[in-house]
Amino acid sequence: MTEPLDVLAVMAHPDDAELLCGGALAASADRGERVGILSLTDGGKGTHGSAVERAGEAERAAEVLGVCVRASAGLPDAALLHTPEHRRVVIEQIRALRPPVVVTHWTSGRHPDHRITAELVTDACFLAGLRRYPADGEPYRPFKVVYATAFREDADPPTFVIDVTAQMERKLAAIAAYGTQFAGKSGMGEVFPGGDRPMLEQVRAACARWGSLVRVPYGEPFRTRETILQDSLGSLRVSTF
Numbered sequence: 001m002t003e004p005l006d007v008l009a010v011m012a013h014p015d016d017a018e019l020l021c022g023g024a025l026a027a028s029a030d031r032g033e034r035v036g037i038l039s040l041t042d043g044g045k046g047t048h049g050s051a052v053e054r055a056g057e058a059e060r061a062a063e064v065l066g067v068c069v070r071a072s073a074g075l076p077d078a079a080l081l082h083t084p085e086h087r088r089v090v091i092e093q094i095r096a097l098r099p100p101v102v103v104t105h106w107t108s109g110r111h112p113d114h115r116i117t118a119e120l121v122t123d124a125c126f127l128a129g130l131r132r133y134p135a136d137g138e139p140y141r142p143f144k145v146v147y148a149t150a151f152r153e154d155a156d157p158p159t160f161v162i163d164v165t166a167q168m169e170r171k172l173a174a175i176a177a178y179g180t181q182f183a184g185k186s187g188m189g190e191v192f193p194g195g196d197r198p199m200l201e202q203v204r205a206a207c208a209r210w211g212s213l214v215r216v217p218y219g220e221p222f223r224t225r226e227t228i229l230q231d232s233l234g235s236l237r238v239s240t241f
Helices: 016-030 051-065 084-097 112-127 165-176 199-213
Strands: 007-011 035-039 069-072 101-105 144-148 160-163 219-223
Touching (some): 007 016, 007 084, 016 051, 016 101, 016 160, 016 165, 016 219, 035 051, 035 084, 051 165, 084 112, 101 112, 112 144, 160 199, 165 199, 199 219
Parallel strands (some): 007 101, 101 144
Antiparallel strands (some): 144 219, 160 219
């Protein structure tokens, strides 16, 4: 059995995790946590780059971030469905990797695969813990599902922001590893172009905005369905003034 992960990002396409939560994944790896990225599809139906090219880019990006598991579930790109068949695939991956924390897309998105992935992952995390659910692997239910809300204008305010200042350059390098997707671009997917500013500058500017919310240079935003528990009033962080 594979050694369990501490954090698993489950995203629709090979470059989604790097864009949405690459800094936070690198920060977890830097803390000694075992981090994995699971792409549900190979991204082969995208306008740029073949499935083989994108797989190679994903491996290079994983090395930059310090990810110890980089995998693809093999589901069809641009055709993800919230069906028992697709849920079973995700459940088996969760049971195999056994992460207490799972990160996925926000619940709405420009690409239908992103919206479906959020639903699939949320339901699969629950169903994976049912002993009689017909899927391979021992029952296992993650403790927390977290939604990455970067670049989403329609998302609620973040529940929390991860300081990625120390990891910002690695996040950008991991994104740059996807040359077929981002080289020479000023915007891509849900990173909308701001004039002629290069793609990586767009990402840096967005992370600077989220960082400013928690008084650090760079951050990445996340949301949970649950209210987050704070240990005490005396340990509250982020100054009011």
